[in-house]
Amino acid sequence: MDYELQKFKADFFKALSNPIRIKILEVLSNGEMGVSEIQRVIGNESSTVSQQLKVLRNKNIVVGTKSGNRVIYSLRDPLIIDLLLVARQIFNSHLIGTIQILDRSKD
Incomplete structure (x- = not known):
């Protein structure tokens, strides 16, 4: 695979x-x-939200469109939703595996 990729x-x-x-992405x-x-x-201060949006904007993950003064x-790319869902599925798989290991260790 190409290093740049x-x-x-x-x-x-x-x-x-x-x-x-x-x-924010969710x-x-x-x-x-x-x-x-x-x-x-999300319950965070607007300065925190703005800082994090700036990072996401700089990586072209979100876009901002001017609408009046806001x-x-x-x-x-809506595919980010799929990526987040896959990440959740991976997390759930790991969690289920850990629970199964813990259940087996009770015996």
Whole structure:
């Protein structure tokens, strides 16, 4: 595999390595929103939300569109929703495996 592609993937996943950014993406998977709306849903300060949106914007994961005096954010590519769902499935598989190991160790 080409090194540049591997680097792109690594940088992309680094952008996803923050729980607040993941939550923002999950919120935006329901549709576009402004900073104050995102902030209200996830419960973080608007400055924190703005900082994390900047990281996601710089990695072209979300896009901001000016609407009057506010910016409306959306997912650049709806496939990010699938990626987050696959990540959840992987997490669930690991969790189920761990629970099974713990159950077997009780015997």
